[in-house]
Amino acid sequence: MHTPASMVMGIVFAPLGLVLLFTAAITPQWREGQTRLGMSGPVSLLRSGVKGQGMGVRSGSVEALLLVRSDGLWESCLQVEHSELKQCWPVAGPYQRDPRVRLTQGLVLTSLFLCGTGIVLACIGFRCWTDIPLRGVAATGGLLVVMGGLLSLTALGVYTHNLGRLGMEDPHQGISRLPHLNLRPAGSLYFGWLGSCLQVLGGSALLFSFKRPRCPTCPSYPELPVCPACSSCPEINKPDTDVYEISC
Structure with missing residues (x-):
């Protein structure tokens, strides 16, 4: 099969990039921030859950709890x-309505x-089941992939x-009032x-793939370029069995 190396490289990297971008889109770790909260505020909502896990914390240790907030494109946590105390919900409020997020x-x-x-x-242009790939179709697919990447x-x-x-713009985000968070990029x-x-x-x-490969020319007709996959030059595509003419 006469498949160029560039086409093989593209058919490997493009799906890998699609999987990584899809993983980033559905996970809620685009940005995250941490803060230490006191007894009032959101920790009061989480206090019962922390004690329910059998952590046996005192009031002083609850004040030292570190709260982690993370936001994605469609979910916040x-x-x-x-x-193990974690709560996630669909993005809402000013974050959801922000035109830059939309x-x-x-x-x-x-x-x-x-x-x-x-x-x-x-994949259609790759045509693993034939010897000659559809270069125009594969290159058109590559153009769409580049546009998607940009x-x-x-x-x-x-x-x-x-x-x-x-x-x-609004201090109310998600389900509760949160203090100022030092937000930073996250894994997603x-x-x-x-x-x-x-x-x-x-x-x-x-x-x-738009570029056509250089094909060898026919030894008998060097001015006529032919492709090895064609049968226009018998000296290039000669059969496995040679035929000899014997004259007496």
Whole structure:
């Protein structure tokens, strides 16, 4: 099978990037922040749950609990560090209504759709069951993958640039009143960056499928280029059994 190395590289990197970006989109660790809370506020809601786990904490130790807040594109979570007490809910409030969050959601969904469509076209163009791949179809799929990767990079850039300001106009977020959090990028954001870069790399490799391979010429007719897969030159595609003409 005459499949170029660039097409093989693209058909490997593009799905890997799609999986990483999809993992980042559905996980709620795009940003996170930590704070120590006293007896009042959100910890009062969690106090009974902490005692219910048999931790046997005193009032003084409850004051030292570290509360971790994480936000994603479609889900937010609240967890007490060093415990199994965790609560998640769909994004709501100012964070959900923030136009930059909505823009990121739309760009990521569009990126996933374009990349998935491009991978399907690339697989059709790959044509493992034949000797000659459909280069035009594979390259078109690569173009869609590149476009999807660029859209996801744009979404990640917008979110990262405004990470500390998203949904901060109203002190009420999620289910309770939270103090100021020192927000920082979290693991899902890094997965998204890596997946987007792999999408661009894999799509760019597939774009090289537009370039036709250099085929050897027929020894008898060097001015006529032919492809080894064609039968226009018998000296290139000669049968396994040689036929000799014997004259008496």
